[in-house]
Amino acid sequence: MPEIKLKLKKQPDFPLEADVISPDNLAGKSTAEIKNLELYVANEKTTIGEFFSVSGKSGDAKELKIIIDGNLSKVKRIGEKMTDGEIIINGNVGMHVGNQMSGGKILVNGNADDWAGAMLKGGELEITGDAGNYVGAAYRGFWKGMGNGVIRVKGKVGHEALTWADGSVVAKRFPTLYCGSAGSFLGMHGHGATIVVEGDVDRCAGADQVKGTIVIKGKVSRLLPSYKKIGEVKEIDLFNGEKITGKFIEYSGDHSVKKNHNVIDKKTNKVKISVNGRLYIAA
């Protein structure tokens, strides 16, 4: 199996932009060629060889495994737009890891900074430590964020994870986040996200959610007033076919969103509001 090993030789003075490090770009290249690939630090161009020692043998992107060692907390954009293969990062990693990837797998054995897995279109991103703000979120001004794929974070995710998620049951796209705990505004403006949180969540989970499922196995510091209690449930079906068992209180929402439908009940002549978003909080 082809494998490339990169080891950070020295810490950059300024953030190092390493969007070139992905199986797609390193596939089929010799170590000398890889060393010459361009990176950016501040307003200067540099090369992979300048900052990393490179070893191993490259091959087809599909089977290529890139292993990166060192404290990469100042290295941004690793695995940007990757489509296949695997990246294993041993250490903390900087912003935008795996942003817009559509296939393959990234494993971070450490913490990740902001925008990890932003606008993911497929594939899998696993972080064993904590992640920063905007995990799997849409970039500024985009109305369609994470479209598919899975993000797993063992620890805490920051604020506004998975905003503007864009899932579809018909098209079988299930943007999914599993995390230990979460900051505020989890899954804001969600359109079909699946979020499972093992622990506690800060205020305003599911703000402006049109449809989607948020399961919180801990507590929410402040529940939004626009969520309405439906009742207790013992089993939850997720979009991707998984089932979660346990005692949960089911809420529907976000009732403030206009995109949810107001229907007038013909019998009672009262406004009936159908809302597809669901929030489950452990009872």
Added chain:
Amino acid sequence: MVEKKINTVYDVVCPFCGTLCDDLEVDVNIKENLVVEVRNACQIGTKKFFSSNPSPHRYEKPLIKDNGTFKEVSWDEAIDIAADILAKSKRPLLYGFASTECEAQSKGVELAETLGGILDNTASVCHGPTLLAEQDVGVPTSTLGEYKNRADLIIFWGSNPVHAHPRHLGRYSQFVRGYFRKDGRNDRFIIVVDPRNTHTAQIADLHIQVNPNEDYELMNGIRAMLRGVELDAKMISGIPIEKIKELIKILKECKYGVIFFGMGLTQSLAHHRNIDTAICLTRELNDYTKFLITPMRGHYNITGANTVFTWNTGYGYSIDFSRGYPRYNPGEFSSVDLLMRDEIDASLIVASDPASNFPAASVKNLFKHPLISVEPHHTPTSENADIILPAAFAGIECEGTAYRMDHVPIRLRKVKDAPGECLTDREILEKLILKVKEKLGE
């Protein structure tokens, strides 16, 4: 004939806040080049005109710090040293631009692009979240004249215009008589939402005393109730549900409503999410009546800075040129976050005072690196700078264009000459661009 001593300039535009009052009258002593009287302006605007007179607080010559004290140098020398610092730096931060005219701002963009640096304006610490929310959900807005003539419901949410925009109430929103609001104040209903009973709230018809940092929940609740949803909660953000119902009735029944919002929403927790939901609320209120929303911009030309940066680069603030093309991401390239992570190596501050206005922890990192200040006044930033380039006051000592808070461009007037060797911001930036290009070999 008696020689004329005092010249009165009419219809002067006040370069202080985003209201950009354009009816000032300024008397200038021509012989001594002094402002002697300002009429129609608010307290702050008046003070600004007077403070442009030569005083111990004004810089008149370029200064360079030498062993802890400033020494006077020639313009050529100051520009040369400043350009040297900028050309050698790898990640310079160009910050400020809100209190200068549009021509200087576009020169700032050119300099940032030449240097491959980071360009930011003061929106980054005030109404940046407004821009983020506008990019996410759009904005239904109008000009202030429209509000003056038509609005019968005015909401100030997290904004205190009595203190921050003193003439806004008199010119556009509260007391002024409009074409369809002939009786002025009596024809308008004023609502203030604020955790404190501010002076604006004291002259309003209704004050909603919301808990600090809980605005989002309140607006979220209002939006749901507006659609006819019966909520589970009895109290939202410290406001009883009955009072919110009353409020919603007022919102629905007005003829033309407008929400003015300020720092109370953008600088408290939830930041741009507050604005996001406020815009959605405004949009949804249009199902019942006419409703619009406008941010109360602080600096007189911060709207101009956002506009000029946008038509030059595509983005309003927090722009990074390090890869040769503009990229935008507040939080990554915004000044305070950059400083907190200590990611810059030099800074050029144009017409701004980050040392006073940034959180202390970030100011520490600002002072670690060479600092060039383009500034007419003694400020905590300029006093700690390495190079001070004395500037003329835009709008008082030079002409230019500024954008009012509702995106109406207004031509600033010149009422007197700048003292000493002061140059305009535009001239200083032009000189810097030429010198930097020369040093970079372009």
Added chain:
Amino acid sequence: MSLENLILLTGRTINQGVALEGGKTTKENVRAAGICAIDKDDFKKLDSIVGTPVKITTDFGEVVVYSTISEEGPHPGIIFIPMGPWANQLVNPDSQSCGTPTYKGMKAKLEIIQTGKVLDALELIKTLKEA
């Protein structure tokens, strides 16, 4: 005497606006922005006179300012410091990655101090340069 579990708000006041245009390094600026407006009832609990220096502490820093009674009350549990170098010693620099720091709504503690001086803007900012 001290008050705990307060919420600190910051913002523009007209006096602060006038003072900053008139010269940020002046004593006028200290009088305008180096102050803390306290709710009337909270102030009674302090058992002191207006103008007594108080030390405000938040999770992010501390600063000594003059105490005053708020004209914009009642707002029990809330203290207000006009925007400027004094307030900025106390504010939360975290922007939640949106660029704008959290200038309002920090938990704060207020105590009357026996010794200590309200620094002027330059002295205050200089402490940041030396640190």
